[in-house]
Amino acid sequence: MSSVHHGPTPIDHSDDVSEPYEFHYEYNEEHVPLSSRRSQRPARERRRRRRRRTIVMTLTLALFAAVAIFAVSVVAPFFAGGEDPMADYPGPGTGSVAITVDQGAPTIAIAENLVGKGVVASTGAFMEALRADDSGNLIQPGTYELKEKMPAEDAVAALLNTGQSAVHYAAIDQGLRQPAVFKVLSESSGIAVEEFEQLAQDPTQFGIPEQAPSLEGYLSPGQYRFPVDATAKDIVEKLVDKTFTNLEKAGVEGKDEQYRVLTIASIIEHEGNPESYEEIAGAIQNRLQEPIKEIGRFIQSDATVTYGLERKSYQLTAKEKNDKSNPYNTYANPGLPIGPIGSPLLPAIEAAADPQENPYYYWVTVNLESGKTLFAERHAGHVKNVDKFQQWCADNPGRCQ
Known part of the structure; x- marks a missing residue:
C-alpha cells in the first residue's frame, strides 16, 4: 500500500553550505500586553509605592489642618477690621x-x-x-x-x-458705693449686712491707712465666687486684695500714696469715661500742684459733693456747694476729699497714678450717653462747654436729674 504525505513538502538542507543561523530577539515593552507587564511587577514594589502615597497624603492633610487652625486662631484676629487683637473690657460687665x-x-x-x-x-x-x-x-x-x-x-x-455648686456668686458692678456693695455681698452669701458694716468701722485690719473713714475705695468691682463657709471678713479680704493687686500693677507703693491715688481714681471714674481718664487726672493734678488764681486748689467735683450728701445727682444748689461741713465738698474745701467716693478699677487707677501733662483746669461731660468730655484752660472756655451740656440736657429730658 502506498504512503500518503499531508502538508508541505520537507526541504532538504543537506547540501546547504551557508553559515549556521543565529537567532536574535529584541524585547520591546510596547508590544507586550499591559496585563503581562503588571504581572511582571513585584508585589513588594507595589506595596511600597502605596505606602509612600498614603504617607504623603496624610502629611499633606495634617499640614493643611495646621495652617487652617493657625489662620483662625492667630492670624484672623489681627485682620478683623483692624481691631486690637488683645482688646479687653474693664468690666465688670x-x-x-x-x-x-x-x-x-x-x-x-x-x-x-x-x-x-x-x-x-x-x-x-x-x-x-x-x-x-x-x-x-x-x-x-x-x-x-x-x-x-x-x-x-x-x-x-x-x-x-460655674460647675462648682459649693460657692456663693457675687457680681459687684462698677460705680457701686460701699452700702450697695455690702447689699450685694449679703444677698449672695446670706451674711447679714451688719456684719460687713461692722468690719468697715476698722479698715486698718485689712491694711488700709488709719485716715480712711471706711472701706470705700478698696471694695474692687468684679465677679466673685466664695466658699459657702466663707465669713464676712474672708469675703471683704478678697475684694480688698484685688484692689491692692491693681495698685501693684499700676506701680503705686506705700499706703498713703495708694490712698491718695485711689481717691483721685474714684473721682475721675465718676467724672468721665476711660477715654478721658488721663486728661481729667492731668487737670486735677494742675489744680492741686499748679493752681491758678480763678480756681485755687479747689477740685470742684459734683460727684464728691453728692457722695457726701449720700445721693446721686447732676444738680446741686448753691447752698450745697458752699457747705464746708460736708468733708467731701470739693467746692468749699480745697484739695482732695477725705477719701475715695467709690472703688475704682485698674484703668482709673493707672490714670491717677500717671496723669497726662496738659494745660487744662476745667472739664465737663457734655453727653451722658457717650461720655464725651470737653476740656478748657480757663473759666471762659469752660462756660461755653457747660452751655453745650445744658443744651444736651434740654434735648434729653429727664437725663440730667
Missing part, C-alpha cells in the same frame, strides 16, 4: 447673656462665640486669660449665664468655676 458650650467644642470656637455675643472684647484676650489660669479646671459643656462686656479674666473664671 452689665446685663445677662446665655452662652452655650457644646460637647467637644474647640477653645477658639468658645472664644469666638463669646466675642460674637458681646461678652469679651477679643479672642486674643480670652485665650491669654485662659492660658494664665492655673486652677487646672476645664470648660465643661453646658449653658452659662454671663454678662456683656466682661473682662476676659472674669469670663474665664466664670466658665471654669
Whole structure:
C-alpha cells in the first residue's frame, strides 16, 4: 500500500553550505500586553509605592489642618477690621447673656462665640486669660449665664468655676458705693449686712491707712465666687486684695500714696469715661500742684459733693456747694476729699497714678450717653462747654436729674 504525505513538502538542507543561523530577539515593552507587564511587577514594589502615597497624603492633610487652625486662631484676629487683637473690657460687665458650650467644642470656637455675643472684647484676650489660669479646671459643656462686656479674666473664671455648686456668686458692678456693695455681698452669701458694716468701722485690719473713714475705695468691682463657709471678713479680704493687686500693677507703693491715688481714681471714674481718664487726672493734678488764681486748689467735683450728701445727682444748689461741713465738698474745701467716693478699677487707677501733662483746669461731660468730655484752660472756655451740656440736657429730658 502506498504512503500518503499531508502538508508541505520537507526541504532538504543537506547540501546547504551557508553559515549556521543565529537567532536574535529584541524585547520591546510596547508590544507586550499591559496585563503581562503588571504581572511582571513585584508585589513588594507595589506595596511600597502605596505606602509612600498614603504617607504623603496624610502629611499633606495634617499640614493643611495646621495652617487652617493657625489662620483662625492667630492670624484672623489681627485682620478683623483692624481691631486690637488683645482688646479687653474693664468690666465688670452689665446685663445677662446665655452662652452655650457644646460637647467637644474647640477653645477658639468658645472664644469666638463669646466675642460674637458681646461678652469679651477679643479672642486674643480670652485665650491669654485662659492660658494664665492655673486652677487646672476645664470648660465643661453646658449653658452659662454671663454678662456683656466682661473682662476676659472674669469670663474665664466664670466658665471654669460655674460647675462648682459649693460657692456663693457675687457680681459687684462698677460705680457701686460701699452700702450697695455690702447689699450685694449679703444677698449672695446670706451674711447679714451688719456684719460687713461692722468690719468697715476698722479698715486698718485689712491694711488700709488709719485716715480712711471706711472701706470705700478698696471694695474692687468684679465677679466673685466664695466658699459657702466663707465669713464676712474672708469675703471683704478678697475684694480688698484685688484692689491692692491693681495698685501693684499700676506701680503705686506705700499706703498713703495708694490712698491718695485711689481717691483721685474714684473721682475721675465718676467724672468721665476711660477715654478721658488721663486728661481729667492731668487737670486735677494742675489744680492741686499748679493752681491758678480763678480756681485755687479747689477740685470742684459734683460727684464728691453728692457722695457726701449720700445721693446721686447732676444738680446741686448753691447752698450745697458752699457747705464746708460736708468733708467731701470739693467746692468749699480745697484739695482732695477725705477719701475715695467709690472703688475704682485698674484703668482709673493707672490714670491717677500717671496723669497726662496738659494745660487744662476745667472739664465737663457734655453727653451722658457717650461720655464725651470737653476740656478748657480757663473759666471762659469752660462756660461755653457747660452751655453745650445744658443744651444736651434740654434735648434729653429727664437725663440730667
